Amino acid sequence: MTESYPSPAATPSRRTTLRAAGGGTLLLGLGLAGCRSAVSGSESAEKAGAAKPRRGGTVSVAINSDFTPSLLFAQSSQSLQHRLVYNTLTRYDDELTPQPELATSWHYAKDGRSITLELRSGVTFHDGRPFTADDVIFAVKNLQNPARAAQLRATAGVITGFEKQGDHRLVLKLAHRVNNLFDLFEFMIITDRNSVEEALKGTRLNGTG
Known part of the structure; x- marks a missing residue:
């Protein structure tokens, strides 16, 4: 040395x-x-710290890209824009823990082959139509459609069946255990099944957000 x-x-x-x-x-x-x-x-x-928080006011957010209706279901960088109009089932917090949005709670079966969603009641689309389990079923099937080119289509494809237990409880049947199901719930916007083609053209956006 x-x-x-x-x-x-x-x-x-x-x-x-x-x-x-x-x-x-x-x-x-x-x-x-x-x-x-x-x-x-x-x-x-x-x-x-001593000042009391004030509620109300306006928050302005600058978005440096135009809204592209054809990318509505692509889980693209426009997700922030989509959330101004549409809700999703859950939303991650800062620690990537799913938090309730349109789904208020959920429960996995012991074998991991199904999940039961409790859906929020009292929610309506902008046209006044009530949000129900049928809208979640449509949202899943919509992403399973190859024409949508959705990034999470493979995850949506793991859902093989639906069991409605009223308007606000839904059981999703799974082909096998899947570890990114909540990624699907995070990005799958709940759009109006009656005007989805208009949404893709950008002529009518009817959401619950």
Whole structure:
């Protein structure tokens, strides 16, 4: 192993001593400024925390791409635009845990071959038609259609049967266990089955969002 050692120190010159002293003064000044900034930031945070939140107002979101109706079911980068009009069954939180949206709760069978969805009641499309289990069935079959070119068509294809238990409870039968079913629920928009072709043309968007 090779070690290197510093060369013997020479007697410091007056210029070197002054430069070091000046550097120390600069660092001290920066340190004090940093302390003052930290204290000021802490005081501002305390004041902001003490303020009560205000409800209401308007949030403006800039979207730098045009809406393309033909990509409505493609799970594209336009998902944010779609969500302004349509709801989905669930939505991931920041930790990618599914949260209720149009589905309020769900329960897997022990063998993993079916899942029961409890659907939200009291929801209507923009034209006033009530949202029911039939709309979820349509949404799944719509993505199973090869003409839709949906990225999650293979996942939708795992759903092989439907068992309605009233307007707001639906059992989805699965061909086998699938680990990305909630990706489908996240991106599968619930569109109006009576105007889906108009939606693809961009002439009528009838959703629940």
